Amino acid sequence: MQQFLPYAWFQGQCVPFEEARISIATHALHYGTGAFGGMRAIPDPQNEDTVLLFRADRHARRLSQSARLLLTELTEETILGAITALLKANKPTQPIYLRPFVYTSDLGIAPRLHNIETDFLIYALPLGDYLSPEGVSCRISSWTRQEDRSLPLRGKISGAYITSSLAKTEAVQSGFDEALLLNSRGKISEASGMNLFLVRDGQLITPGVDQDILEGITRASVIELAKTMDIPVVERPVDKTELMIADEVFLTGTAAKITPIRQIETTTLNSERPVMKALKERLVAITQGLDPAFEHWVSRISLS
Ligand SMILES: Cc1ncc(COP(=O)(O)O)c(C=O)c1O
Structure with missing residues (x-):
């Protein structure tokens, strides 16, 4: 138990x-x-x-x-x-x-x-690692991410997680680790409990807040961090096939931290991930309170 x-x-x-x-x-x-x-x-x-x-x-x-x-x-x-x-x-x-x-x-x-x-x-x-830090395989879910006009997607509403649960189980039962959900317009939205980023030609791309995503705190932090590291960031709609040809694809979330995607459907992705690696190293140091430039992101709670 x-x-x-x-x-x-x-x-x-x-x-x-x-x-x-x-x-x-x-x-x-x-x-x-x-x-x-x-x-x-x-x-x-x-x-x-x-x-x-x-x-x-x-x-x-x-x-x-x-x-x-x-x-x-x-x-x-x-x-x-x-x-x-x-x-x-x-x-x-x-x-x-x-x-x-x-x-x-x-x-x-x-x-x-x-x-x-x-x-x-x-x-x-x-809680240790929620997903394998070595990378996960993903399937494109047959379930569609809900729309903001039917459910307040900016909150983590418990009832909404029926879709995440169906998508995750469908992925696992068909041999994958995680599910990627399209929104009702057919664009990439997010995974069952994580936001998604891809890297193309040195540019960091992520579906915008109008793509029926949860507004992830790790996502916002990665965007802010990338800007300070001179990595160009674009928030825009993302097509499925872009993932197949991206240089890097990774997931972000409090539980998943930064987790690379190594396979989508039958496509094996690049295993070199310099942009993700640089962001992850920096984020790990920040969460451990070891980066003075981002001290303000960390609360120190005394246990005594
Ligand atoms: C559906 C969904 N998307 C994205 C995320 C990532 O959000 P955060 O980085 O705030 O944990 C989560 C996790 O809370 C989630 O449940």
């Missing part, structure tokens, strides 16, 4: 993980009316009493915005306060993943977002 950290945040306080229980009649469980976040916390390589959070402010803002899309309020201060309390209670000694979740906590039926109670919880688990 999956191991979780001993304490969870539940109903406004830290409680032992096993005591954080909800009813089988919980509204969000049936209707997918929740929104979550996903953040990594790693022990500070320079101070054993501290853990590091990457872009905690951005993660808190996106979750707060997701809550607003579900017509409920959850402030960034509440999120960051709960995360700090939970880290102090658990005192993690290995890299962990934090999963905050805001959801309709009322009991009973009727899909709605008005006249309903909501709650906020967080649990945590140890």
Whole structure:
């Protein structure tokens, strides 16, 4: 069974993980009316009493915005306060993943977002590599990424992950590691839980925020970082066949970090990835708090 950290945040306080229980009649469980976040916390390589959070402010803002899309309020201060309390209670000694979740906590039926109670919880688990850092094989999914006119795609709405789940399982059951989803206009959108980048002729290209992507925090960071490294960046619609002839293709996400794609359908991609390698080395140093130019992207949380 999956191991979780001993304490969870539940109903406004830290409680032992096993005591954080909800009813089988919980509204969000049936209707997918929740929104979550996903953040990594790693022990500070320079101070054993501290853990590091990457872009905690951005993660808190996106979750707060997701809550607003579900017509409920959850402030960034509440999120960051709960995360700090939970880290102090658990005192993690290995890299962990934090999963905050805001959801309709009322009991009973009727899909709605008005006249309903909501709650906020967080649990945590140890997390190493989510995808192989050596690279993954991808299939183009038969499932289409949802459209913003049918679902608020700028939030991490739990119900939306049915499409990710179908796409991921279809990919794995047909012998691939990961799924790439096209949007309803037939352009590349993203993977089941990661954004996508490609490199062509030294230019870094990624589908824009109008391509039905989740506005990934790793994606935004890679774009900002590339600009400081004099790598030209273009956000534009991407065709499937561009991936087949790209010099490099890689995925970004909090769980996946930066993961290269080594194969798409039957096409084997280049194994030399100088642009991705340079970006990844820099991002790893930043997340470990070792890059003074990007200190402001890292929060140091004291565990004492
Ligand atoms: C659908 C989807 N796209 C992209 C991402 C990457 O976002 P981030 O870099 O903020 O983790 C995630 C992960 O949260 C995701 O679930």
